[in-house]
Amino acid sequence: MTQAYILTLSCPDRRGLVHAVSGFLLEQGANIEEAAQYNDNATGLFFMRVQFACDSQDMQTLKAATAEMAEPFQMQWSLHARSEAMKTVIMVSKEGHCLNDLLFRWKSGLLPVDIRAIISNHREFYQLAASYNIPFHYIPVTAATKAQAEARQMEIIEAEGAELVVLARYMQVLSDNLCQKLSGRAINIHHSFLPSFKGAKPYYQAHDRGVKLIGATAHYVTAHLDEGPIIEQDVARADHTDTVEDLTARGRDTESQVLARAVKWHSEHRVILNGTKTVVFR
Template sequence: MPSDRPGSWILSLSCPDRPGIVHAVSGLLASHEGNITESQQFGDPDTGLFFMRVEFASHASRDELDAAVTDLAERFTMTWTLDVAGRPMRTIVLVSRAAHCVNDLLFRERAGTLPVDIAAVVGNHETLRDLAEFYGKPFHHIPVTADTKPESESRLLALVEDLGVELVVLARYMQILSPELSAALHGRAINIHHSFLPSFKGARPYFQAHDRGVKLIGATAHYVTADLDEGPIIEQDVDRVDHTATPETLTALGADVERRALARAVGWHAEHRVLLDGHRTIVFS
């Protein structure tokens, strides 16, 4: 028996662009008593792909909607996801020693402003255990060395599977994921870094930036790929600075920019607003 209140759903899809896609999707939803509450679409002339995100309310069951969208997907060669609107996405956060990004994510989750369910915090150091436990989150210490990296990544991937994790967030996690782990987490691992790359790599980037007299500092949130810091970009943010800024000022401002950009990227991903378009992303923000 259908409930008195319709369920709220999000349908995100991509497929080769051709006439009739929007008509077909809206017709399918209408045939299942669907009331569209938000709809965004984009056709990429460079790749020839069409992208769409639709929020709708319907009395239809999950099985009915899945079956209907599966039939439509075969007709249009679609890649698609269907999820309950507002469902917190099961997430783990990887950390090293810097606390600003993970603290911001944990606070936003607790405040109800970030649609994630953080199942655990994983650190290659013990530094942030107290912070995770303050928020009531399990902390897993998985140290990483050159000799133990394969074993450490196997433990991490096993944790992802055991906890039913859908999203992995690298919140200033100072380890490079192997190509194998990057592939296993394709499209569901988000990293944050200062956007000085490749200009200021290595240690103390904000001190290098100060030495060069930068006028903008920023951060980039992107999906993790085997190519270091070259994954599809989800969000970027900047702050303007001037000659009075010290290296310490740049570091503090940079941390603020990093946490803002990362939180937006995580939120958009959890709401199925980010679709992959080759090396780029389509973001229905």
């Protein structure tokens, strides 16, 4: 049976890398279905994503062969079966528009994820979770209980085998320790066009400055608040007649769309970290 795989890689740039990868796949009896590459002249790094079909190898055999091919080029690589939906845990607080949007897209077959659990520091969305037959975990967080709460959150994430954690308007700052544990696999949606208006109440900050564009930013979570590598952004128009409530309401659609695109691209293995930036093969 023919299986589809996705290979992503990065390494120091040099001549012959595309030839090496395509030649390797030919040796494995693979047929390349989609390929994209990027040479970052500023860092001297090469990035590549290849989707291919192969009927002569299993995953373990392919991984062993890929490791042998990658070693001389100092490649950092990953190999995934295209058919495997990415196990995902969603975290949310009181604003449910992004959560609702992700659940609908997932149920409609528009996101290649497997949503295993929803974690919240409020009870508001337990019925929504139940309507999708998804376990809902209520974990209140205070300054005094933050460490214990995060330990419990991590237990759930590990028990579900989550490869992706989505902060869908989860309005708690994660500790440095949890950020480290979730490095490269936690996506946050911030309701501002970063780097503008970091932190709390960005719509209020935007209104105070009289901006003509409001935005949303999906980025990877790091220990530095709202400074993680950006995956996707978008904007909506604003004018002098808009109230904070107007900006907030208009921004919800932008937030939902931006987060959904980021989750889709990440779960399709189209995003590769490039230091403080990302390479996104759309």
